[in-house]
Amino acid sequence: MEPGAAGDAPAYARRVLLNLNIDRLRRKRVVEVGDAALEVVPVAGGSTSGTTVEDRDQVVRLLAGLTERERRVVVLRHYCDLSEAAVAAELGIAPGTVKSALSRALAKLRVSITEDTDELRGAL
Secondary structure (H helix, E strand, O other): OOOOHHHHHHHHHHHHHHHHHHHHHHHOOOOOOHHHHOOOOOOOOOOOOOOOOOHHHHHHHHHHHHHHHHHHHHHHHHOOOOHHHHHHHHHOOOOHHHHHHHHHHHHHHHHHHHOOOOOOHHHO
């Protein structure tokens, strides 16, 4: 079924948003931070539960260390909560490619988080 078919409206909308965001990022490489950066960033459900701007900044920095494909796979799989098959269909790649890209990305993120923690300990 094509992403634009009437029965697959959520996938079509997700693809439109993904393409618009990719276009926006290509046009503008600088990320603007407004007054909201000084506040606690709400998590899903509207509660603040300890998630801060620093946490979000760390996530953005960690994701920036991944390749474009790895970033897309991680975001679609974990942030959008799509299955591996849905991520594969969304990106037009094989499900095995999704699994390997996700595995490599998570390994890189684990190393990056460990390095960040070691740097913080050294600074104290």
